[in-house]
Amino acid sequence: MQLQTLVDLTPHNTFGLPAVARAMVHIDSDAAIPRLLDHPLYGPMPKWVLGGGSNVIFTGDPAELVLKVAIKGRRLLPTQADAWIVEVGAGESWHDLVRWTIANGRPGLENLALIPGTVGAAPVQNIGAYGVSLQERFDALDGIDLTTGQPFTLTGDQCRFGYRDSIFKHSLAGRCVITRVRLRLPRPWRPVLDYPDLQRRQRESGSGRPDPQQVFDWVCALRRAKLPDPATVGNAGSFFKNPVVTADRFAQLLRRHPAAVGYRQPDGRVKLAAGWLIETCGWRGRTMGRVGVYAHQALVLVNQGGATGIEVLALARAIQESVKGRFGITLEIEPTVV
Missing domain, CATH: 3.90.78.10 (UDP-N-acetylenolpyruvoylglucosamine reductase, C-terminal domain)
Structure with missing residues (x-):
C-alpha cells in the first residue's frame, strides 16, 4: 500500500482534466485494504475508487480519499466443457487482457478490444462494443467491503448488469473495491459479426470464417479510425x-x-x-x-x-x-x- 498526498489527477484521467486528490492510496494487494481501513486518519474517510480514469469527468477536486486499484495477475483456470475461465486482477489493462487471452488460445473478448481502462472498471460500466457486452462473458468477481473489510464474491445476476450499468453505480457505489474478475469465454468459439462494420471488413478480406486474431485486428482498426487516442487527444x-x-x-x-x-x-x-x-x-x-x-x-x-x-x-x-x-x-x- 502506497500513500500519496496532494496528487495531481490530470495524468490519471484520459480526458486530461485538472483535479487534485488530497490523498491517494495505491491498492496493490487484497491485504492493503484492511490495513487502510485500520488507519487512524484515512480509515474513516469517505473513499472513491479510481480505475484507469477512462470514464470519469473531474469538475473539481474529489473530497474523498482516492483509491487507485493496482492489483495485478492473470490466470488460466481449469477449462470447462462449454467455456474457458480466466481470472484477472482488477488493476490489469483491459486491452492487454484481450490480447493475452487470444495469445493463450482463449478467444471471446476480441469484440471488446482497445477499450481503455482497467479490468476492475469493466463490470462497473458493463462495457460493450460491436455486439458483445461484458455481462455475456462474465463469470464472477471478488471484492472487499470498504466498511467491514470483509471479502465477497458476486455472480453476474448479483451484479445487476444493465446497459452501461451495474450494482456498482447504485447500492454498492463507493462501498467496495473490486479485486479480481473471472471471465467465462464460450467454447467452441464463434465470431460475433452482427455489426455492419465488421461484416464489411469480412467481405473486404474475403475471409469466410475469420479467426479470433482477424476479428481483433478488425475491431482495433475500426476503433482507431473512429476514436481518438487518449494518449494524444x-x-x-x-x-x-x-x-x-x-x-x-x-x-x-x-x-x-x-x-x-x-x-x-x-x-x-x-x-x-x-x-x-x-x-x-x-x-x-x-x-x-x-x-x-x-x-x-x-x-x-x-x-x-x-x-x-x-x-x-x-x-x-x-x-x-x-x-x-x-x-x-x-x-x-x-x-x-x-
Missing part, C-alpha cells in the same frame, strides 16, 4: 449512452428521418445511435471554447487543450438540449461526473 470515449426507445417511437422517427440509425434489441425495443442524433444536429467537428466534438465521431467529446470539467459539461448540456429540441430524445451522459 484527451477524451473519455463515447460520451453519451445510445438511447433505447420503443419500436413505435423508432417507426415515428423513421417517418420523419428515413436515415435514422437504430438496432433492434431482443426485447423488441430499438437502440438508437446517439452519434447519428448528434451529427444530424450539426455538432460533429464543432468546438465550444477548449472542448470540441470529434470530427470523425460525433459521440466523442475531446479536450482541445487546457479544458476543465465544467467546460466539458457545458458542451454536453448544449448537445443534450439540441437533440432534445429536435428529436424529443434525452441523451444520458456515460462517464461518471466527479
